[in-house]
Amino acid sequence: MKLNEHFFELKSSYLFKRIAQEVGAYKGANPGADIIRLGIGDVTRPLAPAVVAAMQKAAAEMGVKETFRGYDDDGVGYLFLREAIAGYYAQRGTAVDVSEIVVSDGAKSDLGNILELFATDAAALIPDPVYPAYVDTNVMSGHPIVYISGNEENGFLPLPDENLVTDVIYICSPNNPTGAAYSREQLRAWVDFANAHGSVILFDAAYEGFVRDETAARSIFEIPGSRTCAIEVCSLSKLAGFTGVRAGWTVVPKELADSAGRALLPLWVRRQTTKFNGVSYVTQRAAEAVFSPEGLAQCRENLAYYQQNAQLLSETLGKLGIKHFGGKNSPYIWLKCPNGLDSWAYFDYLLKEKNIVGTPGEGFGKNGDGYLRLTSFGTHEATEKAAARLLAQ
Amino acid sequence: MKLNEHFFELKSSYLFKRIAQEVGAYKGANPGADIIRLGIGDVTRPLAPAVVAAMQKAAAEMGVKETFRGYDDDGVGYLFLREAIAGYYAQRGTAVDVSEIVVSDGAKSDLGNILELFATDAAALIPDPVYPAYVDTNVMSGHPIVYISGNEENGFLPLPDENLVTDVIYICSPNNPTGAAYSREQLRAWVDFANAHGSVILFDAAYEGFVRDETAARSIFEIPGSRTCAIEVCSLSKLAGFTGVRAGWTVVPKELADSAGRALLPLWVRRQTTKFNGVSYVTQRAAEAVFSPEGLAQCRENLAYYQQNAQLLSETLGKLGIKHFGGKNSPYIWLKCPNGLDSWAYFDYLLKEKNIVGTPGEGFGKNGDGYLRLTSFGTHEATEKAAARLLAQ
Numbered sequence: 058m059k060l061n062e063h064f065f066e067l068k069s070s071y072l073f074k075r076i077a078q079e080v081g082a083y084k085g086a087n088p089g090a091d092i093i094r095l096g097i098g099d100v101t102r103p104l105a106p107a108v109v110a111a112m113q114k115a116a117a118e119m120g121v122k123e124t125f126r127g128y129d130d131d132g133v134g135y136l137f138l139r140e141a142i143a144g145y146y147a148q149r150g151t152a153v154d155v156s157e158i159v160v161s162d163g164a165k166s167d168l169g170n171i172l173e174l175f176a177t178d179a180a181a182l183i184p185d186p187v188y189p190a191y192v193d194t195n196v197m198s199g200h201p202i203v204y205i206s207g208n209e210e211n212g213f214l215p216l217p218d219e220n221l222v223t224d225v226i227y228i229c230s231p232n233n234p235t236g237a238a239y240s241r242e243q244l245r246a247w248v249d250f251a252n253a254h255g256s257v258i259l260f261d262a263a264y265e266g267f268v269r270d271e272t273a274a275r276s277i278f279e280i281p282g283s284r285t286c287a288i289e290v291c292s293l294s295k296l297a298g299f300t301g302v303r304a305g306w307t308v309v310p311k312e313l314a315d316s317a318g319r320a321l322l323p324l325w326v327r328r329q330t331t332k333f334n335g336v337s338y339v340t341q342r343a344a345e346a347v348f349s350p351e352g353l354a355q356c357r358e359n360l361a362y363y364q365q366n367a368q369l370l371s372e373t374l375g376k377l378g379i380k381h382f383g384g385k386n387s388p389y390i391w392l393k394c395p396n397g398l399d400s401w402a403y404f405d406y407l408l409k410e411k412n413i414v415g416t417p418g419e420g421f422g423k424n425g426d427g428y429l430r431l432t433s434f435g436t437h438e439a440t441e442k443a444a445a446r447l448l449a450q
Numbered sequence: 451m452k453l454n455e456h457f458f459e460l461k462s463s464y465l466f467k468r469i470a471q472e473v474g475a476y477k478g479a480n481p482g483a484d485i486i487r488l489g490i491g492d493v494t495r496p497l498a499p500a501v502v503a504a505m506q507k508a509a510a511e512m513g514v515k516e517t518f519r520g521y522d523d524d525g526v527g528y529l530f531l532r533e534a535i536a537g538y539y540a541q542r543g544t545a546v547d548v549s550e551i552v553v554s555d556g557a558k559s560d561l562g563n564i565l566e567l568f569a570t571d572a573a574a575l576i577p578d579p580v581y582p583a584y585v586d587t588n589v590m591s592g593h594p595i596v597y598i599s600g601n602e603e604n605g606f607l608p609l610p611d612e613n614l615v616t617d618v619i620y621i622c623s624p625n626n627p628t629g630a631a632y633s634r635e636q637l638r639a640w641v642d643f644a645n646a647h648g649s650v651i652l653f654d655a656a657y658e659g660f661v662r663d664e665t666a667a668r669s670i671f672e673i674p675g676s677r678t679c680a681i682e683v684c685s686l687s688k689l690a691g692f693t694g695v696r697a698g699w700t701v702v703p704k705e706l707a708d709s710a711g712r713a714l715l716p717l718w719v720r721r722q723t724t725k726f727n728g729v730s731y732v733t734q735r736a737a738e739a740v741f742s743p744e745g746l747a748q749c750r751e752n753l754a755y756y757q758q759n760a761q762l763l764s765e766t767l768g769k770l771g772i773k774h775f776g777g778k779n780s781p782y783i784w785l786k787c788p789n790g791l792d793s794w795a796y797f798d799y800l801l802k803e804k805n806i807v808g809t810p811g812e813g814f815g816k817n818g819d820g821y822l823r824l825t826s827f828g829t830h831e832a833t834e835k836a837a838a839r840l841l842a843q
Contacts, residue, residue, distance in 0.1 A: 058617045058650050059569035060708050064717050099520035109513035112732060113506045119694065120502035127492035127693040162555055162696075162727070169725030173590065176452035177570075193724045197566065224451045257451050300520040301512065301731040303555075315453050324457050331586045332562030334555070337733055338694045339505060 063199045070189065072420030076404075083408055092408075093443045095370075095431045096416040098233075100298040102362060104343075105355035108297065111346035115339040129335030133326060134160025134306070138341045141348040142306055151278050153308050157322060159329055160336050160344075162303040164263045164292035169194040170332070171259065171288065171307065172225075174324050179224035184215055186421035186428070188233045188261070200225075206424055213237040213382055213391065217250035226251060228277070229261035231268060234421045234430045235391040236383015238273040244280045251286035255316055258287040263305075266296035266360050268386045284310035288321070295388065297347040297356045304336060304344040363388050366433035366440040373444040390431045391418065400426050411446045456592045463582065465813030469797075476801055485801075486836045488763075488824045489809040491626075493691040495755060497736075498748035501690065504739035508732040522728030526719060527553025527699070531734045534741040535699055544671045546701050550715060552722055553729050553737075556698040557656045557685035562587040563725070564652065564681065564700065565618075567717050572617035577608055579814035579821070581626045581654070593618075599817055606630040606775050606784065610643035619644060621670070622654035624661060627814045627823045628784040629776015631666040637673045644679035648709055651680040656698075659689035659753050661779045677703035681714070688781065690740040690749045697729060697737040756781050759826035759833040766837040783824045784811065793819050804839045 076096060084090060118124035129135060139155040146153040161167050172181075172194055180201040183191050187207075195202050203223050207213035213235035228247060231238040239247075251258050260277035268275045277287045289308045293299035309322040336344075346352045371384035374392055381392040394403035400417030407413045407429070418428030433440065469489060477483060511517035522528060532548040539546045554560050565574075565587055573594040576584050580600075588595050596616050600606035606628035621640060624631040632640075644651050653670035661668045670680045682701040686692035702715040729737075739745045764777035767785055774785040787796035793810030800806045800822070811821030826833065 058648055058708050059572040060712060060714075060717070061567055061569055064567070064720065065712075067720065070720075070723075101515075101518070101520070103515050103518040104512045106513060109509050112509035112512075116502050116505035116509060116732075119497045119505075120499060122494075122496050125494070125496040125691075125694070127494070127691075129694065162729075165727045166725060174454055174457070176454055179452040190724055197721070197724065255451055298518075298520075300727075301518075301522065303727060303730045315451050319453060319458075321453075324453070327457065327460065327463075328590070330463075331583055331590065332559060334558045334693075334696060336555075337696045337730060339509075339732060340730055 061197070063197050067193055067196050070193075072189070072416070076414065076416065079405070079408065080414055090412050092412045092414060093435065093439045093446075094414045095435055095440070095443055096414045097432055097434050099300050099434060100295065100359075101434050101436065102298055102359040104298055104302070105347070105352055105359070107346045107349055107352035107355055108343045112339050112343045115342035119338065126338045129338065129341070132330040132333065132335045134158065134336065135338070135341050138345050141345045145348050146276065146278070149275060149279075151276050153278060154311070157308050157310055158306050159309065159325060160304070160306050160341065161329070161333070162336055163294060163305040164261060164290045165190060167290045167305060167307045168259065168261060170328065171290070171325065172198055172200065173328055174321060175200070175224060181225040181227065182221055182223040183227050184229075185423055186213075186234055186418060186425035187227070188229060189421065191227050204422075207235060207237075208424055209380075209393070214239055214243060216243060216246050222254045222256070224256060226256050226258045227261070228258055229263070230274065231264040231383070231387035232389075233264065234389055234416070234418065234425065236387035236389035237391070238268060238270065238386040240272045241274045241279060242272075244274050244277060245282075248277070248280045248282045248286055252282055256286065257313070257321075258283070260287050260289045262289050263292040264295055264387055265291065266356070267364065267388055269364070270386055273386050278308065278310070284312045286313070288313065293344055293347055296360070297344075297352075298359055299344070302340055302343060304340050362437070363433040366435060366437065369440055369444050370431055370433065373447050377447060384433075388433045390433070392429055392431065394427050394429055398427070400429055403429050411443075413443050413446060454590070456590050460586055460589050463586075465582070465809070469807065469809065472798070472801065473807055483805050485805045485807060486828065486832045486839075487807045488828055488833070488836055489807045490825055490827050492693050492827060493688065493752075493756075494827050494829065495691055495752040497691055497695070498740070498745055498752070500739045500742055500745035500748055501736045505732050505736045508735035512731065519731045522731065522734070525723040525726065525728045527551065527729065528731070528734050531738050534738045538741050539669065539671070542668060544669050546671060547704070550701050550703055551699050552702065552718060553697070553699050553734065554722070554726070555696040555729055556687060557654060557683045558583060560683045560698060560700045561652065561654060563721065564683070564718065565591055565593065566721055567714060568593070568617060574618040574620065575614055575616040576620050577622075578816055579606075579627055579811060579818035580620070581622060582814065584620050597815075600628060600630075601817055602773075602786070607632055607636060609636060609639055615647045615649070617649060619649050619651045620654070621651055622656070623667065624657040624776070624780035625782075626657065627782055627809070627811065627818065629780035629782035630784070631661060631663065631779040633665045634667045634672060635665075637667050637670060638675075641670070641673045641675045641679055645675055649679065650706070650714075651676070653680050653682045655682050656685040657688055657780055658684065659749070660757065660781055662757070663779055666779050671701065671703070677705045679706070681706065686737055686740055689753070690737075690745075691752055692737070695733055695736060697733050755830070756826045759828060759830065762833055762837050763824055763826065766840050770840060777826075781826045783826070785822055785824065787820050787822055791820075793822055796822050804836075806836050806839060
């Protein structure tokens with residue numbers, strides 16, 4: 058059998074393994090230590106009551122002959138959910154047609170699978186630092202990768218570079234891991250660049266629910282010209298705490314086509330209907346409930362809870378004079394390790410001196426070294442305790 | 451942007467579209483016609499009460515802080531479910547380790563995605579007639595396809611041919627669309643062949659729940675030697691009526707490796723954890739409930755319901771002297787169109803003279819022409835009415 062050799066070019070995913078090992082070793086030596094985990098990228102608030110009620114109702118329907126549902130026939134999501142998603146965009150003045158929305162089990166799946174639409178030699182522009190899955194999915198399928206630097210100078214929001222022209226451009230805003238969010242004006246530069254060079258922007262909007270700045274975009278489709286150059290991948294993982302429920306969607310505008318005029322939307326629909334059989338009916342009803350007025354209000358309470366944590370951490374770092382990014386439009390805070398420490402040295406300091414676990418920035422790419430990511434997904438109590446420890450001399 | 455040109459080599463999936471058009475046209479001209487659909491490949495019985503109860507309980511847990519679950523950490527399925535699946539194999543004397551089981555949202559996803567483990571020039575052996583997704587997924591990624599004939603002479607159960615050696619071998623047993631099921635002895639021939647040539651068998655066991663013959667295998671892992679040459683993809687879609695719930699699994703034995711000794715299990719785990727974020731917790735609890743004694747008994751009642759339909763259809767065709775395959779170990783009945791009619795001509799006859807909708811065999815490949823597929827997924831009442839119409843002169 059001939060295996061895909063690209064799999065053997067993958068770097069081992071050691072980051073979270075090494076963190077677990079170091080924390081485990083410290084706990085072994087200090088069993089009484091009260092360790093606060095601010096490295097976690099997962100939500101902790103329970104699902105909104107409206108969502109739970111919708112799931113239970115849908116589960117009951119599945120147990121009755123008259124209301125049982127089998128395959129989601131067209132495989133792209135029930136119309137009731139695609140209409141709810143289109144309505145969510147419409148509320149903020151962004152027009153997306155239901156036929157352009159393809160429902161899935163989450164952004165991670167779609168971000169990986171959408172690469173199948175492109176030729177193997179289509180190159181990808183990936184920012185550094187970055188969510189590691191962008192890199193791994195490209196390595197797995199042999200796509201050439203070109204990196205663009207996020208750094209202190211550009212506020213971790215790199216802008217187009219005429220020397221770095223690729224077929225595919227990854228943009229995650231608000232960003233994981235840096236928490237930085239592009240303004241509409243900055244995204245306009247990317248859209249113009251992509252249209253000029255025939256590139257496709259893969260816009261990862263998984264954190265749009267955290268946007269608070271009026272000038273920051275929540276969707277690439279707020280930007281004029283985006284419908285001929287962009288695909289948006291979005292998720293309910295953070296907006297509604299669906300990390301354990303699994304629902305997301307991808308928007309491929311009808312106008313998006315290659316230079317020969319071949320549209321991408323039918324290709325994506327064909328990919329999904331051939332290699333995927335749709336999302337659970339129960340999950341689709343749960344997702345629909347997120348977009349009800351009651352559901353959205355409940356989900357926003359959870360977001361506000363995390364935002365309060367982010368604000369406290371940001372204020373605390375400010376008092377300490379530690380330079381940091383994110384936090385305002387994002388659950389992530391990306392801090393510059395003080396005293397010129399590298400990522401792992403500062404990680405060790407926080408673990409051993411403050412009993413706080415962060416995520417070393419080096420795990421997100423070369424440019425992440427010297428940085429550390431904190432998240433706001435802990436409880437208020439744990440976050441307040443962490444802030445007090447950071448401030449204590 | 452450079453698109454994947456292989457997408458443009460796909461045949462348009464016209465089969466079910468054309469059926470819908472022909473049925474629609476007939477209904478338009480004959481609005482009073484009482485049409486019975488025996489073409490449907492989807493289940494119709496509601497979920498087992500034990501499954502619904504498990505889903506509702508899990509949904510409630512997700513709404514409470516203390517029992518909320520986020521990401522399924524290792525992304526391969528909760529241990530409780532993998533243990534339940536291993537137990538399901540163990541009940542029939544087949545040993546599968548929990549570490550070899552990777553839980554997914556269904557067999558269709560896994561059958562498509564697992565191809566990523568193989569080099570682009572790895573060739574696939576695909577039987578004709580066949581479930582069309584096998585062909586389409588290989589075309590999409592540019593794998594060379596070699597066909598092997600299923601036909602009346604071999605009972606639609608082709609055996610290895612030394613002239614048809616490939617990297618990957620597709621076997622679906624009990625088969626969709628023909629309903630034919632390999633005996634253990636026949637599968638032994640395939641396993642020996644695969645081991646001799648370093649091929650990998652992709653064994654689609656989605657219909658194992660329908661097996662009644664003692665000589666027919668329900669898993670490729672019942673066959674000695676299979677652990678060095680086979681991957682099994684299975685699903686709860688038919689066993690438990692999960693077509694609208696979405697759960698399945700793939701078993702990759704630890705021993706399965708290429709000639710350089712590189713194991714496939716870690717590659718599959720890496721693929722899934724990079725491009726997939728696990729299955730809904732609620733769905734995993736539902737799947738666990740399938741394998742409880744109560745859940746299995748309830749699911750088997752539904753299977754018996756469909757089997758009764760299959761038996762009636764088979765007996766009816768027997769009385770009419772119409773040659774057919776399947777039906778005993780499968781929800782599908784694959785009949786030879788009488789009087790030398792081609793698939794679409796007999797489809798038309800059934801639609802117009804009997805008001806019964808089947809699926810023309812030609813839609814499953816060249817060798818399917820002259821055949822038609824009936825399914826047992828209708829109600830008893832509809833199936834009995836269809837049988838009476840077939841018998842009426």
